[in-house]
Amino acid sequence: MDVKSAFLNGFIEEVYMRQPPGFENARFPDRVYKLRKALYGLKQAPRAWYAMLKSFLLKSGFVIGLVDKTLYVDDIVFSGLSHTSVSSFAEQMSRELEMSLMGELQFFLGLQIKQGPSSIKPSIQETYSKSLRLVTPSL
Incomplete structure (x- = not known):
């Protein structure tokens, strides 16, 4: 909020x-x-x-x-x-x-937040890989 x-x-x-x-x-x-x-x-x-x-x-x-x-x-x-x-x-x-x-929270402090029925999983993987692709287009 x-x-x-x-x-x-x-x-x-x-x-x-x-x-x-x-x-x-x-x-x-x-x-x-x-x-x-x-x-x-x-x-x-x-x-x-x-x-x-x-x-x-x-x-x-x-x-x-x-x-x-x-x-x-x-x-x-x-x-x-x-x-x-x-x-x-x-x-x-x-x-x-x-x-x-x-x-619903989707990003917080650079982390992607994935919410399931009984879990909340923070992940930097997808955000980090997108950043790498921007810097290194061959990935």
């Missing part, structure tokens, strides 16, 4: 900003404004997004993994034991965030 405008979903502590060029208030040129939500380019925006999503997932019964505690921007890959659990999670996320579902 792809969360739309992910960095704009986070809540931030007190941050004040000057009036942007071209949007100055002529009556109050020295006035600064307090931001109510994160903006792209704001250095606190990634952390605010992480905090919001982490809080939502923990409230939903998820736990933090011991090995990989990272959050990668706005693309979320998830799976479940049944189509029902996957659909339920997608609906729950959609109620909280504006997002689009990207369908």
